[in-house]
Amino acid sequence: MTRAAILLSVLLFLPCPLAAVEPGEILKDPVLEERARTISKELRCLVCQNQSIDDSDADLARDLRVLVRERLTAGDSDDQVISYIVSRYGDFVLLRPPVNKSTAILWGGPALILLAGALGLVLYFRRRRGIETAKPLSREEEARLAEIRKGDAP
Amino acid sequence: MRRAFLTPILFLAGLGTVFGLYLWQIGSGEKNISDLPSALIDKPAPEFNLPPILEGGAGFSSAMLKSRVSLVNIWASWCPPCRVEHPLLMRLAREGVTIYGINYKDKPEEALGFLKDLGNPFRAIGADRTGRTAIDWGVYGYPETFVVDKAGRIRYRHVGPLRGEDLTEKILPLLKRLRQ
Numbered sequence: 001m002t003r004a005a006i007l008l009s010v011l012l013f014l015p016c017p018l019a020a021v022e023p024g025e026i027l028k029d030p031v032l033e034e035r036a037r038t039i040s041k042e043l044r045c046l047v048c049q050n051q052s053i054d055d056s057d058a059d060l061a062r063d064l065r066v067l068v069r070e071r072l073t074a075g076d077s078d079d080q081v082i083s084y085i086v087s088r089y090g091d092f093v094l095l096r097p098p099v100n101k102s103t104a105i106l107w108g109g110p111a112l113i114l115l116a117g118a119l120g121l122v123l124y125f126r127r128r129r130g131i132e133t134a135k136p137l138s139r140e141e142e143a144r145l146a147e148i149r150k151g152d153a154p
Numbered sequence: 155m156r157r158a159f160l161t162p163i164l165f166l167a168g169l170g171t172v173f174g175l176y177l178w179q180i181g182s183g184e185k186n187i188s189d190l191p192s193a194l195i196d197k198p199a200p201e202f203n204l205p206p207i208l209e210g211g212a213g214f215s216s217a218m219l220k221s222r223v224s225l226v227n228i229w230a231s232w233c234p235p236c237r238v239e240h241p242l243l244m245r246l247a248r249e250g251v252t253i254y255g256i257n258y259k260d261k262p263e264e265a266l267g268f269l270k271d272l273g274n275p276f277r278a279i280g281a282d283r284t285g286r287t288a289i290d291w292g293v294y295g296y297p298e299t300f301v302v303d304k305a306g307r308i309r310y311r312h313v314g315p316l317r318g319e320d321l322t323e324k325i326l327p328l329l330k331r332l333r334q
Binding site: 046047059060063064067086087088089090091092124 | 158190192284286289291292294
């Protein structure tokens with residue numbers, strides 16, 4: 001009984017991948033269809049910009065899904081299909097931005113910030129060590145200190 | 155010691171300024187975050203040959219773009235913002251700007267009704283029933299307007315309805331420059 005309850009709750013809370021692919025769009029060849037699904041998950045729906053065309057119900061997303069399947073059926077490789085779409089809609093259509101000149105800050109930023117932090121830490125500890133190993137007193141200072149102490153003695 | 159204290163504050167203040175400016179630009183409508191750069195800027199317009207809205211008569215093909223500076227407007231009768239911008243297109247046409255239309259996924263009778271009610275600013279119209287030509291142009295929102303130069307290359311793309319300031323600030327100066 002409890003086991004069934006646990007199983008049920010696990011099933012209920014499993015992330016449920018909802019695709020917008022309609023039955024009529026699905027290709028007969030399961031291998032091609034699988035490739036189409038993988039490609040579709042990488043392509044942004046430009047109408048609702050945080051969904052992939054695989055997830056989106058937008059009209060344009062549907063047209064693009066069909067187009068991806070057409071290109072695959074025509075014998076294009078996965079890369080050819082993706083670059084076909086990118087040549088029309090630009091890099092923004094890729095949900096995973098490519099590394100190039102315009103995305104250099106995006107990809108390099110975290111590393112740069114980490115480096116800056118590390119540099120800051122190194123400088124900070126260097127300076128602190130500098131404070132701890134203060135110069136010893138000079139001979140005159142020693143003499144003056146002894147003078148002052150003598151005065152303090154009861 | 156003072157510097158170690160000030161550096162993070164200055165850093166945060168700098169970041170705050172950048173983000174604030176960005177937000178301000180969005181708020182004032184100067185920047186639209188959903189506007190995307192076209193992948194086709196400075197590239198030749200895609201090849202297409204579209205039929206007219208109704209059988210008979212001429213449609214619109216990419217070959218027609220290679221003679222003069224022109225605007226290409228992608229519109230549909232079912233698209234409310236297209237209605238909003240239509241008077242501006244009419245004004246441009248009266249001022250002698252060549253405008254071509256791509257009628258996107260529309261019913262012929264409704265498209266013709268739209269033009270009958272609001273006027274026809276287009277030198278030629280092609281009916282894109284499947285939406286494939288619009289995909290070739292990288293269209294994702296309606297209406298969209300492209301500026302095409304004499305050589306048939308795309309020079310500018312505007313997403314959404316045109317407003318008066320889009321014309322005076324960007325499109326008209328660009329048309330003037332391209333005509334020279």
